[in-house]
Amino acid sequence: MADDAHPTRAALLSAGLALAESGSLAATSVDHVTRAAGVSKGTFYVHFADRAAYLAALHRAFYAEIGVRIEEVLRAHPPGADRLRAAASTYLDTCLGARGVKAMLLDIRSEPAIADQVRGNAAGFAAATGADFAALGAPRPQAAARLFVAMVQEVALAELQSGGVDDDLRAALWHLADH
Amino acid sequence: MADDAHPTRAALLSAGLALAESGSLAATSVDHVTRAAGVSKGTFYVHFADRAAYLAALHRAFYAEIGVRIEEVLRAHPPGADRLRAAASTYLDTCLGARGVKAMLLDIRSEPAIADQVRGNAAGFAAATGADFAALGAPRPQAAARLFVAMVQEVALAELQSGGVDDDLRAALWHLADH
């Protein structure tokens, strides 16, 4: 990341995640973000072409950390039930400590400007876990993986609301996925 | 419904669903809706206290038909795999013929004003199908039902995009749900 080279850019993204954390994506207006970051409005457009580009960068920043961790898990295990569970747990645990989860999982999906990026991200997760469902002998591994990703995101949202690990939901998730 | 008693109110809701169909919820501004319904802006506030109340009514109108059909299915079968499948199929088939599916499934979830209503609706579906997972012997029927609803909504969105029944996804859905 070029955060060290562009601390102001990093500050704008960080302020956006903080604002999204307490409120919806609508709270991350250019006004609010720049005020929270302590810079003038014009500075925003020094670092981002427009608001859509900023939201895209926010989304990328959110998944950068999560993506790296999951790739580590994927490399560390052979495809199968254990890897599926480890990857999903990593995702959920990271979400519990992340800022702006609800905005990234829910609100940003209805932003037309970056809908493709969001869809592509989810499709990437599904592609990665397709191998696990294939190893489990699922007849349609790719379709199962897509539904699995939807379930994991639902658990992430539920845990965001309750504020902690939801053992019931996670157990139901493993039970549904793991025939 | 009081549509016959208040044709203008019905026209406003119908225009809103039509606008949501081609575009997002943002397209259902008071301006756009009233223009599409062929009434003046002031008329909007004769029938709805504010935009939030209108969105709530839109959401209720969308699920009114679907709810009745699903209740019929639930009454017609005993809890179990068959009923689960029949109810979900009814939901998905109705979505395929409905207007504004994406807005009702996706966009409206990030409207703070009616978040409770949306959550309550999904919780209602989950409660109804909890009995089916119990009959199937799932150890945590309520949690499984919640995840199942999330999967069904994911299939509805996928079918909206492709424009027709997605046999792969539906088959994967039955396979995941039906141990």
Add this chain to the structure above:
DNA sequence: TGTACATCAGTGAACGCGCGTTCACTGATGTAC
């Protein structure tokens, strides 16, 4: 039957507001000679 009044859906101009975006400008830092 005719007159007076009440009701109420509908009108449309006007409002204040916050939004995303622009732009002429500042000032610090780096480079050339």
Add this chain to the structure above:
DNA sequence: TGTACATCAGTGAACGCGCGTTCACTGATGTAC
């Protein structure tokens, strides 16, 4: 070492726009006497 110029992040006032909402008003319909 000193001077001139280029670069570029940052500034903040100003813009036009579309939004949700208000309100004094219209006109048709129903009711009372």
